Each structure stands twice: as C-alpha cells, then as structure tokens.
Amino acid sequence: MTTTAPAVRPANACFSSGPCAKRPGWTPTVLRQAALGRSHRAKLPKAKLKLAIDLTREVLGVPSDYRIGITPASDTGAFEMAMWSMLGARGVDVLAWESFGEGWVADIAKELKLKDARTLKAPYGELPDLSQVSFDNDVVFTWNGTTSGVRVPDADWIPADRKGLTLCDATSAAFAQALDWPKLDVTTFSWQKALGGEAGHGIIILSPRAAERLETHKPSWPLPKVFRLTKGGKLIEGIFEGETINTPSMLCVEDYIDALQWAKSFAGLKALIARADANAKAIADWVDRTPWVDFLARVPETRSNTSVCLKVVDPAIAALSADGQAAFAKALAAFLEKEKVAFDIGSYRDAPAGLRIWCGTTIEAADVKALTHWLDYAFAIEKSKLAKAA
Structure with a gap:
C-alpha cells in the first residue's frame, strides 16, 4: 500500500453515474446558438428538436422505420410512459437485478396492478436466468443495471419471433453498448x-410493433397527459418530428445536439463503444492487480463498461459489520472528493456498499488510469485510520 499521494490527478474528476461528465472540451460557449426565449412550436426551435432526433438516429444506427421521440422527466418519464401506455394487453415478465428494475417491478405490481405479471429477480452482481423468460408475454428489463454494474451480455436470449413486446430501459447503455434494435420494441x-x-x-424509441400496440390497445387505467402518445386511436406522429408533449428546455436541447455532434465526429458507434471499453479495461486491469477490491458483477461477460460497480474485499474490511463496511466505502469516496480527484463515486443508496465509477464515452482513459492510483492511496489512508482506532 502506498501512503504517498500520486503525482498525477485526473484532468476531469467527474465520475458520477448521472448526471455524467460533459464531453471532452465542452465549454458553455457551445450553447450560444440555443433558441432561447422562443416557443418550442416555432420553426427554429422545432427544427432543433428534429435535428436532435435525426442525430440520435444517425449516431445510434436506429432503423428508419423506428420512431424516436423526446419525452419529459428523463429516462424514468420515458419508461413510465411506455409501461402505462402499452402494458396490459398480455401477460408480462419483468426482470430485476438492481434498483431501477426493482422500481419497474413495483410500478407493475402496485400501481398498474397487473395480475398476469411474473417477476424474475437476481441479487446485486448477478442476472436472472434469462432462459426462463417467456416471450409470449411482454418483457420489461434494463439492458445495463446502473446501480449494480451488471448488463445483459447481448440480445441473443430474445427471439425474433416473439409474441410480446420487449421494453428496454437502456439509459446507461446507449452510446456505449451495442443495442440490438430488431430485438427491442421500446427503448428509453x-x-x-x-x-x-x-x-x-x-428519449423513447419505438419499433413498428410497439407503434401497432399503441394504436390497438387501450389501457384500462387513465393516462396522464404527459404519457399520451395517441389521439383518437392513432399515433401522434408530431411527437416523433419534434413536437414534444410538454415544453422542453431549448438550452438542454442545444447541449444534447452538441453532444451528438461530438459523438458523430468519431468513426461510428463502434468507436464510441471502444472508448467506454477502454475506460472499463483500465479499471479491470487495476482490479486484476489489486487485492483489496473486486467487481460487484460476478460474471466477467456481464460487467458493465459504463457504471462500473466495485466492492472492497480486503479481509480486514470484510470482517467489519455491514454498517462498518458501508462507512469505510463512504470514507473512501469522501476522501477522493475532498482531494478533488473523484466526485460522486459512492455506491447507489440501495446497492451493496462500495464504489461506482462512470466509464462511459465522455470519460478519458487517462483520467481513469490516474484515478486508480488515487483509489489505492485513499484505501491506504483510510485503512491506516482504522488500524489506529482499533
């Protein structure tokens, strides 16, 4: 263990898993062209909203017959919109292996009160048995568990001839992992x-099958205005051309356009994925040579390359009570924040005690590598404090 502060600090200390780091080189000057003070229904703002949709399609490689819309209330709003608008037409299998998946379980069971619903769960660090999923039902799942660091390895477990729809929360996977569009009916x-x-x-992305469901299925519960994607039994096509359901922030839209144009500057989606993979590899290489830490994700093929979740496995720390382990992990995160080398890397409040480091496409691998040395330094300092207090 080293008790000497590393010489190199990350150039960007923002490793939060949401909101995440701005793109490299970002400055507020990129917002100068924002259509501020204008109605979002006016020609210029609407064109910018349409540009954001078109760039999303281009960068992610979304099929031309899939619809893309901008929604209120972040990924949560988009996914709630999908569940409340489409579920209930048939049975549903809902998968949960981390906090947000558990949230969708609660909504389906307690709010929508769907009787023909089946839950497939796994503890943090693992996936449910995907072979047990019934695709006669609709299937609700997260592609990448943001709070557990566990992702589905691919979409091979989803059949092309499924009867139900697949509803995929892809919020920490988009732009960093390869989404298999023909296997996804709703993606947010x-x-x-x-x-x-x-x-x-x-963002909500609908396959033709999802669009058909919206036009042929009327939920048995009332829909709030911000969830309504149809009118008179027909899809509101304007939503997918830049006519948002509620008033968007044109400042945020301009910022998203800038991020998309930055993403477009790379040689395709594979290059963006490679950036996240390189960041995750920097963590993995460090974990391989570091005895006090390990991944929360048990199986290497299911480890996230964006929200990388870690646990402290040093015997002296593992011997502490659950509260003691949580306090130690919080001390590590607090130390690094005080040193201004890593902000907001504590584990999610519902997850096991540990650290969570964002390694998505806007992060630089050099910063991740610099952080690993500071992680070792923080561990040495905080463990020595425990030894002195014993």
Missing part, C-alpha cells in the same frame, strides 16, 4: 447519462 434512455447532457429529458 436519458441525455444526462448517455452523453453527459443536461437533466430533465428522455
């Missing part, structure tokens, strides 16, 4: 995770 994410945009807006 938020700007503030995917590309470091500003909070408050979500």
Whole structure:
C-alpha cells in the first residue's frame, strides 16, 4: 500500500453515474446558438428538436422505420410512459437485478396492478436466468443495471419471433453498448447519462410493433397527459418530428445536439463503444492487480463498461459489520472528493456498499488510469485510520 499521494490527478474528476461528465472540451460557449426565449412550436426551435432526433438516429444506427421521440422527466418519464401506455394487453415478465428494475417491478405490481405479471429477480452482481423468460408475454428489463454494474451480455436470449413486446430501459447503455434494435420494441434512455447532457429529458424509441400496440390497445387505467402518445386511436406522429408533449428546455436541447455532434465526429458507434471499453479495461486491469477490491458483477461477460460497480474485499474490511463496511466505502469516496480527484463515486443508496465509477464515452482513459492510483492511496489512508482506532 502506498501512503504517498500520486503525482498525477485526473484532468476531469467527474465520475458520477448521472448526471455524467460533459464531453471532452465542452465549454458553455457551445450553447450560444440555443433558441432561447422562443416557443418550442416555432420553426427554429422545432427544427432543433428534429435535428436532435435525426442525430440520435444517425449516431445510434436506429432503423428508419423506428420512431424516436423526446419525452419529459428523463429516462424514468420515458419508461413510465411506455409501461402505462402499452402494458396490459398480455401477460408480462419483468426482470430485476438492481434498483431501477426493482422500481419497474413495483410500478407493475402496485400501481398498474397487473395480475398476469411474473417477476424474475437476481441479487446485486448477478442476472436472472434469462432462459426462463417467456416471450409470449411482454418483457420489461434494463439492458445495463446502473446501480449494480451488471448488463445483459447481448440480445441473443430474445427471439425474433416473439409474441410480446420487449421494453428496454437502456439509459446507461446507449452510446456505449451495442443495442440490438430488431430485438427491442421500446427503448428509453436519458441525455444526462448517455452523453453527459443536461437533466430533465428522455428519449423513447419505438419499433413498428410497439407503434401497432399503441394504436390497438387501450389501457384500462387513465393516462396522464404527459404519457399520451395517441389521439383518437392513432399515433401522434408530431411527437416523433419534434413536437414534444410538454415544453422542453431549448438550452438542454442545444447541449444534447452538441453532444451528438461530438459523438458523430468519431468513426461510428463502434468507436464510441471502444472508448467506454477502454475506460472499463483500465479499471479491470487495476482490479486484476489489486487485492483489496473486486467487481460487484460476478460474471466477467456481464460487467458493465459504463457504471462500473466495485466492492472492497480486503479481509480486514470484510470482517467489519455491514454498517462498518458501508462507512469505510463512504470514507473512501469522501476522501477522493475532498482531494478533488473523484466526485460522486459512492455506491447507489440501495446497492451493496462500495464504489461506482462512470466509464462511459465522455470519460478519458487517462483520467481513469490516474484515478486508480488515487483509489489505492485513499484505501491506504483510510485503512491506516482504522488500524489506529482499533
């Protein structure tokens, strides 16, 4: 263990898992062209909203017959919109292996009160048995568990000839992991995770099958205005052309356009994914040579390359009570924040005690590598404090 402060600090200390780091080189000057003080229904603001949709399609490679809309209330709003508008037509399998998946379980069971619903759960660090999913039902799942660091390895477990719809919360996967569009009927994410945009807006992407469901299924419960994607039994096509359901922040829209144009400057989506993979590899290489830490995700193939969740496995720390382990992990995060080398890297409040480091596409690998040395330094300092107090 080293008790000497590392010589190199991360150039950007923002490793929060949402809102996430701005793109490299970002400055407030990129917002100068924002259509401020204008109605979002006017020609210029509407064109910017349409540009954000078109760039999303281009960068993510979304099929031309899929619809893309901008929603209120971040990824949560987008996913709630999908569940409240589409579920109830058939049975539903809902998968949960972390906090947000548990939230969708609660909504389906306690709010929508769907009787023909089945829950497949796994503890933090693992996936449910995907072979047990019934695709005669609608299937609700997160692609990447933001609070557990566990993701589905691919979409091979989803059949092409499924009868139900797949509803995928992809908020910490978009722009960093390869989403298999033919296997996804509803996909949602938020700007503030995917590309470091500003909070408050979500994206919903609908396959033709999802659009058909919206036009043929009427939920048995009332729908709030902000959830309504149809009128008179027909899809409101304007939503997917830049006519948002509620008033968007044109400042946030401008910021998202800037992030998308930055993403477009790379050689395709694979290059963006490679950035996240390189960041995650920097963490993995460090974990391999560091005895006091390990991944929360048990299986390497399911480890996230964005929201990387870690646990402290040093025997002296593992021997502490659960409260003691949580206090130690919080002390590590607090030490690094005080040193201004890593902000907001404590584990999610519902997750096991540990650290969570965002490694998405807006992060630089050099900063991740610099952080690992500070993690070792923080561990040495905080463990020595425990030894002295014993």
